[in-house]
Amino acid sequence: MTNHPNQFPKLHNAAWPGVVGKGGEGDDPCIPLDDMLDMTAAAEVDGRKFDGVDIFLFDPHVSIDATDKELESLADRVRSRGLVIGSVVAPVWEPTGGGPAAGDSDQVEAFLTQVRKGCTIAKKLRELGVRPYGVVRLDTATSVEEWVKDPDANQSKIADTLKAACDIAEEYDERLAAEGEICWGGMQSWRKMVDLLERVGHPERFGFQADMAHTLLYLLGYNAPEDAILPQDFDWNDKEKKAAALKELTHALRPWTIDFHVAQNDATVHGTGSHDKTGRHCLPNDPNGKLDIATDAGHWLRDEHGDVLKTCRHICWDGCMFPNEVMTKPDTWNSILAAMLSVQDAHGWNE
Structure with a gap:
């Protein structure tokens, strides 16, 4: 324990890698939630374990x-493994019952219905005593291809939809966080994400979820070249320029950041269904990974003066699209937990 003196932010594993990218012809089957909980609970490094899970x-x-x-059964299953629940992901996309935030009235209503259902579950889990912190995660559920057809009108429509979502969140005393992923219209670049946050203008209810893998791609401007900070052929061995770019990025987005994902990325993009040109998560020790996880997390978790922020009471590992063969190995989760501990060691605190 003396090697890891900090207890905050709490360390969570994501359950959704058991679902995202699974199923379908030729693909690995979904990994049941109980299996994801078991693997999370079993991981251990230097006597430390995961504190909880974030769920889809x-x-x-x-x-x-x-x-x-x-939900009572879910709470019992999580608690029985010595875990809690943090953030929850609302399925706001059209194939899952939602609709684009920039869509027609029926589509927007479907989006908001999913937000309301997500907030209902989140509040219930709080009342059950199994969810002490966390947000309800969403995005715009609008493709970049549709968004660019009329950027100003679509950005305005998305902002109006999210303002209505904030009203819903207030009813349930929840906070919403938009995941910064380049495949979603209106938030496909860091400048557009800041613009959207400012247009919504409800920081008490609506903030930003920074995923280290996805925000790395904000630097390169894949879906918005006009907002690139670094060239797409950037030499990642230039640590000084990378740090300067991350400083510029986080200066703009950190004040809005209320949820944080530790992750690794090799700075390439790929498309999967509606996720066009999205980030490729890597395992923390992937030799192609471009992030120094503990160091680069500090740009998000410390302020301009280098002081530790306490905005995020938990942080979550996010890594999707790994084969089941990899995900069912105990060493996978131990290496992920070790990476999480490195972030907590470097930027954590005690209470």
Whole structure:
């Protein structure tokens, strides 16, 4: 324990890698939630373990229409493994029952319905005593291709939709966080993300979720070249320029950041279904990874003066699209936990 003196921010694993990218012809099957919980609970490094999980409100893990009885069972299953729940992901996309935030009235209503269901579950989990912190995560559910057809009108429409989502979140005393992922219109670059946050203008209800893998791609401007900070052929061995670019990026987005994902990225993009040109998560020790996880997390978790922020009471590992063969190895989760501990050691605190 003396090697890891800090207890905050709490360390969470994401459950959704058991669902995202799984299923379908030729693909690995979904990994059941209980298996994800078991693997999370079993991980251990230097006597330290994960504190909790963040979850996706989507079948087969947790239905967005889960009953109170089902949520009570979920709370019991999580608690029995010595874990808690933090942030939850609302399935706001069209294929999962939602719709684009820049869509027509029916699509916007579907988006907001999913936000309301997500907030309902999040509040219930708080009341059950299994969720002491965390946000409800969403994005714009609008493709970049559709957004660029009329940027000003679409950005305004998305902002109006998210303002309505904030009203819903206030009813449930929840906070919403938009994940900065380049495949979603209106937030495909850091400048557009800041613009959207400012247009919504409800920092008490709506903030930013920084995922280290996705925000790395903000530097390169894949879906918005006009907002690139670094060239796409950037030499990642130039640590000084990378640090300067991260400083510029985080200066703009850190004041809005209320949820944080530790992750690794090799600075390449790929498309999967509606996720066009999105980031490729890597394992923390991937030789192609471009992030120095502990160091680079500090740009988000410390302020301009280098003081530790305490905005995020927990941080979560996010790594999707790994084969089940990799995900079912205990060493995978131990290496991830070690990376999480390195961030907590460098930028954590005690209470």
